[in-house]
Amino acid sequence: MILETIVITWDLQGIPHIAPMGIHTAAPDAGRSLVILPFRPSRTLDNLLSAGQAVVNATDDVRIFAGCLTGRRDWPLVPSQRVSGYRLRDALATTEVELERTEEDPVRPRLHCRIVHSASHAPFRGFNRAQHAVIEAAILVSRLERLPWEKIQAELSYLQSGLDKTAGPRERQAWDWLMEKIAQFESKREIS
Numbered sequence: 001m002i003l004e005t006i007v008i009t010w011d012l013q014g015i016p017h018i019a020p021m022g023i024h025t026a027a028p029d030a031g032r033s034l035v036i037l038p039f040r041p042s043r044t045l046d047n048l049l050s051a052g053q054a055v056v057n058a059t060d061d062v063r064i065f066a067g068c069l070t071g072r073r074d075w076p077l078v079p080s081q082r083v084s085g086y087r088l089r090d091a092l093a094t095t096e097v098e099l100e101r102t103e104e105d106p107v108r109p110r111l112h113c114r115i116v117h118s119a120s121h122a123p124f125r126g127f128n129r130a131q132h133a134v135i136e137a138a139i140l141v142s143r144l145e146r147l148p149w150e151k152i153q154a155e156l157s158y159l160q161s162g163l164d165k166t167a168g169p170r171e172r173q174a175w176d177w178l179m180e181k182i183a184q185f186e187s188k189r190e191i192s
């Protein structure tokens with residue numbers, strides 16, 4: 001299974017870096033290990049290879065996903081518990097990991113991590129279609145250069161209906177940031 005999370009890493013000076021990442025988990029090791037797969041080049045990859053630790057954050061604040069994709073990476077952090085870094089202050093749950101081994105790949109190495117600490121910080125309140133729409137739109141934004149323009153437009157129009165019916169202010173703001181970025185991409189595309 002792949003879970004869409006916010007992964008926090010840090011460099012050797014302790015400077016944190018926040019990035020949305022789909023982390024892979026599989027039975028029977030789901031509670032003991034997980035795999036992070038960054039596409040090269042990636043600061044998450046560089047930090048994990050040098051500091052050897054990370055914190056995987058579960059959050060329903062989809063502004064963080066949209067924010068990271070639109071240049072807004074400054075989200076409140078607090079120190080993590082077992083590894084020497086940070087977690088999202090408002091995470092619902094966190095998983096602290098240490099890098100165990102790396103499966104090299106020129107495009108997308110597989111970073112196998114051992115779970116050293118897990119904690120719940122706030123309850124899961126239920127599924128929300130607008131949150132799903134923002135996460136899907138954020139993935140589209142991360143692939144703007146690679147996907148056909150018609151596919152992007154078709155998917156956005158489908159996602160928009162779930163968003164319109166179910167969004168709260170956070171989801172609406174996250175969506176607006178993403179649409180701004182897509183509009184900028186579209187106007188550059190028209191010029192060239």
Ligand SMILES: Cc1cc2nc3c(=O)[nH]c(=O)nc-3n(C[C@H](O)[C@H](O)[C@H](O)COP(=O)(O)O)c2cc1C
Nearest residue numbers: 004019020021022037038039042043044138139142
């Ligand atoms: C929901 C979601 C999941 C993502 N999963 C991955 C992933 O598994 N690997 C990856 O390299 N980028 C992923 N991305 C894109 C990265 O977050 C983005 O490109 C980021 O800047 C990665 O580079 P960095 O490590 O240098 O920050 C994802 C984006 C979203 C919105």
